[in-house]
Amino acid sequence: MRQIAIQLCFNDQAEEAVKYYTKIFDQSEITREIHYPMPKGETVAYDFTIENQAFAAFNGGPDFKMNPSFSLMVSLDTAEEVDALYAKLAKGGKDLMPLDTYPFSERYAWVEDQFGLSWQIMLAPDVPKNHKIRVSLLFAGQYCGQAEQALKDYATIFQKAAPGQIHYYQEDETQDARAKVKYAELNVGDQQLVFMDHGFGSDEEFSEAISFLIVAGAQSEVDYYWEKLSADEEAESMGWLKDHHGISWQIVPQAYLQIMETATEAQKKRVLEALFKMKKMNVASLENAKFGIG
DSSP: OOOOEEEEEESSOHHHHHHHHHHHSSSEEEEEEEEEEETTEEEEEEEEEETTEEEEEEEOOSSOOOOTTEEEEEEESSHHHHHHHHHHHHTTSEEEEEEEEETTEEEEEEEEOTTSOEEEEEEOTTSOGGGSEEEEEEEOGGGTTOHHHHHHHHHHHSTTEEEEEEEEOOTTSOSSTTOOEEEEEEEETTEEEEEEEOTTOOOOOOOTTEEEEEEESSHHHHHHHHHHHOOOGGGOBTTEEEOTTSOEEEEEEHHHHHHHHHOOHHHHHHHHHHHHTOSSOOHHHHHHHHTTOO
16 A cells, blocks of 8 residues: 555645745655635645655645644654754744653654644654654544554554554553553554553544545555445545544545546536545546546
8 A cells, every 4th residue: 555644634824834844844845736626716735745754735724623632753863953843843833742851752842833733853863764754643532542442453454554562551640541552653564653542631632634645546445445444424525534533534546636637627627526426436436527427
């Protein structure tokens, strides 16, 4: 499978955010822009990379807001690098955990940037270079206590997935008795996901503003991930689904991206009209819509 991308839904700042992120990280670039003729006007979706991680971004309006349950963990080699990146990401944002020394890292900060995205920036020279940026999932609210089960579920679903280290909370270390996992890792190909239960009773659950994006090959691959991941029929819409742990995913066939890259404005409108009626994306139906068939 391809890398699991991180999909970011902004209110109206996608372009500004993407350009800022690709400016402050050396190993980064915008790899694709697709223009969509939406009912309320044209919108642009961006694909971009930062270090080892693939991202997508678009403007989705004010309905969904990012929160710290889904954050990006950045591991750096020197305290100077930590301080420099912190200064850039904290500008216009706010501290969730101030820049300081902690038991797990000599230099660490958790910050929400000016666009609402959460970052954990840490001194961690032993982390492999291909894991410089990792997704951190913090299970809270009704999902507190599900970190370990989510890790096991994803390890079963994804090829080349293998659990890494796992650490549990000690007795009397949490304020929420449901919290079990203090820190755990799942390696999925060349990526690493981090899982934690919230030990202090937060109600901030995963938001649709940040989701995982899988670009699938054949329709059979779309069907496989849809069957394995979808757990809420009411959340199924236009290729989006929600799993048992409250995390949103979008399963997109590669053919859809190719269709939209080569389509005329009239063809894009027909494809989008067909997509708006779908739950799971169907390649044949989208191709037919492009050419006005059926």
